[in-house]
Structures are given as C-alpha cells and as structure tokens.
Amino acid sequence: MASLLVDLLCPSCRRSFSEVPARTYCLECSRTLLARYDMEAAKEKMTRARLRGRPGDLRRFEEILPIRTVQARVSLGETETPIVRVSDPELAPGGELLVKMDGYLPTGTFKARGMAIAVSKAKELGQRSLFVPTAGNAGAALAAYAARGGLRSLVYMPEGAPESARQQVELYGGELRTVPGHIGDAGRLGREEAARRGAFDMSTLREPWRAEGKKTMGLEMFWALGREGMPSAILYPTGGGTGLLGMHRAFSQLREMGWLHDFPRLYAAQAEGCAPVVEALRRGRERIAPVAAPKTSASGLRVPAPFSSEDILAAVRATKGGGVAVPEEAIESSVRRFMGLHGLSVARETGAALGGLKILREEGAIDRQERVLVYYTGLWMG
Ligand SMILES: Cc1ncc(COP(=O)(O)O)c(C=O)c1O
Ligand SMILES: [Zn+2]
Incomplete structure (x- = not known):
C-alpha cells in the first residue's frame, strides 16, 4: 500500500516521533500525536483520475492514511456512506x-472509521491485544475489528452503557468489564488492567x-x-x-x-x-x-x-x-x-x-x- 506517512508530531513541544514502537500520545505534554505525510508527493500521486479508479472505500485515500502493508489491513467491507x-x-x-x-x-456507527484504521495499524505494529474504555459504540467497533483481525479486545464500559453495545462486545468475542461511573472512570480502571496485560491503549485520542x-x-x-x-x-x-x-x-x-x-x-x-x-x-x-x-x-x-x-x-x-x-x-x-x-x-x-x-x-x-x-x-x- 502506498502510505506517505512520515512521522508523528506533538503539536505542543513539536517533537517528532517515529511510528515504531507503537506510540500512544506525547507523555510530556499529554497531547495527541499528529500523523504527518509527505504532502508534496501526495499532491503528485493523488490525482483525481487515479482516485476515481479506486474502490469506493477507505483505500481511496491510502496515501494520506497510515497503513503500509496489505496483510495488516483489517476490513469489514466498510464503504463510502451516502x-x-x-x-x-x-x-x-x-x-x-x-x-x-x-x-x-x-x-x-462512525466508530468503524476510526477502528478500521487503528486496528489495522495496531496489527501492523505487532500488537496482539487492544484495550478501549467506551460509552458503548467504540467498544462494539473495536471488538468487531479485533475479531476480524485475529486480535484480542478488552473493553471497559460504564454500567449505564446501552445494552446493545454490551451484547455486541461479547458476541464479537471481546472481554467486557462494566464499571460504575462514566467513560473517564472506565478509562482509569481499565488502563490498570490493560497495562498489566500488555494490551495496547486505544482510548480516544490517546493513540494517533x-x-x-x-x-x-x-x-x-x-x-x-x-x-x-x-x-x-x-x-x-x-x-x-x-x-x-x-x-x-x-x-x-x-x-x-x-x-x-x-x-x-x-x-x-x-x-x-x-x-x-x-x-x-x-x-x-x-x-x-x-x-x-x-x-x-x-x-x-x-x-x-x-x-x-x-x-x-x-x-x-x-x-x-x-x-x-x-x-x-x-x-x-x-x-x-x-x-x-x-x-x-x-x-x-x-x-x-x-x-x-x-x-x-x-x-x-x-x-x-x-x-x-x-x-x-x-x-x-x-
Ligand atoms: C453515535 C455516536 N455519536 C457521536 C459520538 C461522539 O464521538 P466522539 O467521542 O468521537 O466525539 C459517539 C461516541 O461514543 C457515538 O457513539
Ligand atoms: Zn509534546
């Protein structure tokens, strides 16, 4: 695949990070790392004619997405939505x-967009087990893409999360934990277990x-x-x-x-x-x-x-x-x-x-x- 990914940038301290080892966020600044691409090359390669000839899914924009290897790509047939x-x-x-x-x-839900790319990238970077705290839908999406990609998923949800999301996580073979409180509490508690088990943290904006x-x-x-x-x-x-x-x-x-x-x-x-x-x-x-x-x-x-x-x-x-x-x-x-x-x-x-x-x-x-x-x-x- 033709990703033109160059590096990851912290928008606060402006430090550049390589994509390996798998990154979470800038630990010094507590900020999301921003993926940078070779935009000059993208300008040349992403012509309208070329893009028109591609499948109508996330692959249309592959130069400015991070997946480098076809084998890592985890897809559930997501399409461009009407x-x-x-x-x-x-x-x-x-x-x-x-x-x-x-x-x-x-x-x-639209959570599929984020997880299609992030689960693929995590797989490419050698992760085997993924963790997310979620209000519900991101957990269902993570569990589905993890199942498809042959990875394990650990999902923490607040007790009040929708029943359908809870059921989906379990049906997709994820490990579900429900905890009192809100998504912030789920994150705090879940991160302890994730760290213990070596599960990669897929919390919102804590990975790029x-x-x-x-x-x-x-x-x-x-x-x-x-x-x-x-x-x-x-x-x-x-x-x-x-x-x-x-x-x-x-x-x-x-x-x-x-x-x-x-x-x-x-x-x-x-x-x-x-x-x-x-x-x-x-x-x-x-x-x-x-x-x-x-x-x-x-x-x-x-x-x-x-x-x-x-x-x-x-x-x-x-x-x-x-x-x-x-x-x-x-x-x-x-x-x-x-x-x-x-x-x-x-x-x-x-x-x-x-x-x-x-x-x-x-x-x-x-x-x-x-x-x-x-x-x-x-x-x-x-
Ligand atoms: C249906 C739906 N819409 C919107 C959101 C909010 O998305 P975000 O947390 O990315 O802002 C969520 C998050 O769970 C959701 O499930
Ligand atoms: Zn920083």
Whole structure:
C-alpha cells in the first residue's frame, strides 16, 4: 500500500516521533500525536483520475492514511456512506439539509472509521491485544475489528452503557468489564488492567490512528460533493471530539493539495448535561474544564473530560465554527421528529446535532440560506 506517512508530531513541544514502537500520545505534554505525510508527493500521486479508479472505500485515500502493508489491513467491507438530501422546512427553511449516513457502516456507527484504521495499524505494529474504555459504540467497533483481525479486545464500559453495545462486545468475542461511573472512570480502571496485560491503549485520542480514520469523514464528504457542493456548516455530536479533529485535518490536507479553499464551519453539538467543549468555546478557554457530574441519555456524549481538548477547540476555532448545548427534551424530540418525518434512523447522539441546528438557526449563527450538513454518527440503538 502506498502510505506517505512520515512521522508523528506533538503539536505542543513539536517533537517528532517515529511510528515504531507503537506510540500512544506525547507523555510530556499529554497531547495527541499528529500523523504527518509527505504532502508534496501526495499532491503528485493523488490525482483525481487515479482516485476515481479506486474502490469506493477507505483505500481511496491510502496515501494520506497510515497503513503500509496489505496483510495488516483489517476490513469489514466498510464503504463510502451516502449523503442524503432532506427537505425540512423547520431545520432548513431556505437552504438545503444534507445528512451523512455513517450509521450504515459496520457495527452501525462512525466508530468503524476510526477502528478500521487503528486496528489495522495496531496489527501492523505487532500488537496482539487492544484495550478501549467506551460509552458503548467504540467498544462494539473495536471488538468487531479485533475479531476480524485475529486480535484480542478488552473493553471497559460504564454500567449505564446501552445494552446493545454490551451484547455486541461479547458476541464479537471481546472481554467486557462494566464499571460504575462514566467513560473517564472506565478509562482509569481499565488502563490498570490493560497495562498489566500488555494490551495496547486505544482510548480516544490517546493513540494517533483513530483520528486518522476519522479523517475519512471529511475526505469522503469532499469527494462526494466537490468544492462547490460542500456545506458551509457542519454539525457534529461531540463526545471525545475525534470527528472534529479528523474533519479539520481532512480539510487542511485537502487545502494543502490545492483542492479546497474555504473550510466549512464546524459546530460541536453537546448535551446540556455534559458540554465541556461548548463551555470552553463560549468562555474562550484554551482547554476544557472537566464536568463534575455528567448527565445525558445520549451515552456517546457523556464524556466529562475529553483528552487533548486544546486540539479539539483549536480545530473548531480554525474553521470559525462554534458550539451548542442541547437540552435533553430537544434531543429526544429531535430523534422522534426526524425519524417519523424522514424515515432516517437517528442515534440519540445525532439527535443532539439536529436539536443543535434548530438552536443555532434561531440564534442566527447559521443562516436560513446556508447548506448545512448534519453528521449522522449512528443508527438508533434504543
Ligand atoms: C453515535 C455516536 N455519536 C457521536 C459520538 C461522539 O464521538 P466522539 O467521542 O468521537 O466525539 C459517539 C461516541 O461514543 C457515538 O457513539
Ligand atoms: Zn509534546
């Protein structure tokens, strides 16, 4: 495979790391390592004609993804997901509403993007056993890709995680531990066992490759819509924030290749009961302040202290986007309204993005005429 990966960079101390031995994050700065590629070579090699001739999956962008060997590639047949155009007088009164349906990916959520790449890379780097703390869906995705790749998975979930995710982990042959508290507690407790057992830590943004997989969210969107068809604003239901980071990196690399000039504004939609990213954006803080008692029915958004939040906040600010905190009732009613009106399955988390769009329109942050994309991160899971 033709990866043009060069190294990993800490955005804080600017130290460069080689990809081996398998890296987690910059231990000195507590920041996510950023994969760098030879973008000059990418410009030459990634011609439109070449890309057009490739399979419609994550391999289309292989030069700017990290997998080097075909044998390491772990795939469940993930495909480019459709963008559905929706006519919705309330949410898109004068413009167009686009919905990117990542619920159609393996295991029913966009977590498949990150895990397809990160599990492949971990396998390539010689890891045999993988650990993740999760609100639910990332655990299901890890267990599925690990099963496919012949690796072991250890998954820590809060007790309140959705039953479907718990069942999936076990059915995919993962080792499941449920613990009291939230995803932060699952991480703390799980990391002890993972370290003891030599399982590689795949926690959100504590290793570099899941965010690289999430980059395909932005690359694929551009590929499908073209420069002229891109939305001017994107709403993304934000927990740990990998999607924001991934999309911003995609747009930056597309700009480096001369393909995209104006970035869509990225908006972080969170639940009112757990909105550290939105809070930090509103207060102009450089990093988030942890939420003491996170509370929301959208379990994927119950992330009280996203890791490397400096990078998430910087990504949103670089696009001149913002954040919106959505009340629980609005999450609930948005799911119900949208599924009934349009027949498109909506995860609770995505309900926050839909509810957030309504609020941002009312506030005037998003104009009536704009073309808006709501990122559908998953299917309804109960
Ligand atoms: C369906 C769904 N949407 C959104 C999110 C939030 O994703 P992230 O933590 O990458 O911001 C999650 C996370 O669990 C999720 O499961
Ligand atoms: Zn550093």
